[in-house]
Amino acid sequence: MSSRVRRIFANIDDGVDLVVFANSTDPHVDMAFMYATGLLDGLFEGCAAFCYPDGGVEVATSALEEEAAKKSGLPLYPFFSRAEREAAYKKLLRGHRKIGLNFSEITHKAAEELRAFAPKAKFTDVSQAVMKARLVKERGEIELLRKAARVASQALADTLPSIREGRTESDVAADLVYAMQRRGASGASFRTIVGSGPNSAEPHYTAGPRKIRRGDLIVIDFGARCKLYCSDVTRTVVVGRPTARQRSMHAIVRRAQAESLERMRPGVKAKAVDTTARSIIDATEFKGRFIHGLGHSVGLAVHDGGALNQASDLVLRKDMVFTNEPGVYVPGFGGVRIEDDVLITSRGPELLSTAPRGLIEL
Ligand SMILES: [Mn+2]
Known part of the structure; x- marks a missing residue:
């Protein structure tokens, strides 16, 4: 070392x-x-x-x-x-x-x-x-981060079939942590968030006794820890058929993520990556509803030091790993967030987390 x-x-x-x-x-x-x-x-x-x-x-x-x-x-x-x-x-x-x-x-x-x-x-x-x-990860660190992201992605696939009307947020969080550990994680990298219905509008809600209802947006934010290295992934699902507003909310967040992701290359300012996502959301009816930074460095800690936000003076370098997690939150209605773990390479961004990014209908 x-x-x-x-x-x-x-x-x-x-x-x-x-x-x-x-x-x-x-x-x-x-x-x-x-x-x-x-x-x-x-x-x-x-x-x-x-x-x-x-x-x-x-x-x-x-x-x-x-x-x-x-x-x-x-x-x-x-x-x-x-x-x-x-x-x-x-x-x-x-x-x-x-x-x-x-x-x-x-x-x-x-x-x-x-x-x-x-x-x-x-x-x-x-x-x-x-x-x-x-901030700059070595080969071995990248392999562990890759594993942590893969385990989280697989665990979500294991858990999705059990998310339905009548089950509680805590039930879903427990299933997810169990699945991660079964797949080789030493545990969850932080307290699992399962925010359903109005709770999905609180970015750092955890999970509680609320029973999932038909039509709920559910924000699921979770991560695995593998040999101390963390992943941090968020997907948003709907139980039943999404409404037009839910669909459009999700589509806007997805576009903000896709376009800001393209900018995650060596030499680009962290602040500029945040600006790309923020200006897309702020050009829509959800202006001002993206109430946190776009992402953070991930490594031995879930929040590993560096940030993709308006206050950051960081410049992206090869072998850094950041989350990219735009979201919109409408109090009383619900929220949408999509979060992936991204490795900066000389060829461009590499997604370490692989779970599907569309609005998941259950
Ligand atoms: Mn995060």
Whole structure:
């Protein structure tokens, strides 16, 4: 993993001589720890990776995780007790003057602890450098993202036949997660969204006891996690025959996705991709109803750092992976969203998720 660590340091320009990724208790485990060590399973609560400018990495690990940590092939500093942990951290911090931390993920408490262990060192935020390094995926990462997207696409196909009038949103979400895990996912990459009828108009609704009714638009937003790598896919279905308005809503979102997808090539500004989708929707009766950004980077985290939105200054590069997920939401009526995971290649966009993109009628 030394190339990853060197890439992080290449994005830091102010004399940092050590970067520490320090985990607290789940869910406050920094995926940058997994990135820097290359570890693909284990929990590593209270553990830390110490990364050096030459690409070297050493791991302070609890005895509980020692067997898992060995898979990294990195030098390990196992600890059994709090006192041993403190001694290991102090030894690894000794002599370093400027220490980089991932301010986006480290807890305040963990940062304070490191300051106490190394009172003479200066601490600085390297979260931008970490984010930039993680944006560009390696071969192995792409294969895992491809698998996560494939598993999600297959799981949707498994689940669609069971979506019908009278079943609850929670029933459908449970079926989907079960199908993903049966197909090799370690779990869902985030809480599955099944928003039916009026609930489909809330972009981050989850799933509840509401029973599906005939004529409902249902937004299904879900993802698989394979060896920590995430997928994030959304499809919209209708139970029964869609109305003209439902059809036109879906057709507009689909066109916004198709045209913005074409722009997902190396050298194109992330903001411009968002603009393409947004201007299509804003030219219709659904003006102003696309109430979130077009997409986000996906990797070890579902929201992996980079964004396709109006605030982004990112330029797309080969081997980045983003979602493309335009949507329109009409309170009281319903919503439509179509989301795919897209790999940027020198030949253009490659769709990792494969589920059919049309309005699915059940
Ligand atoms: Mn998403």
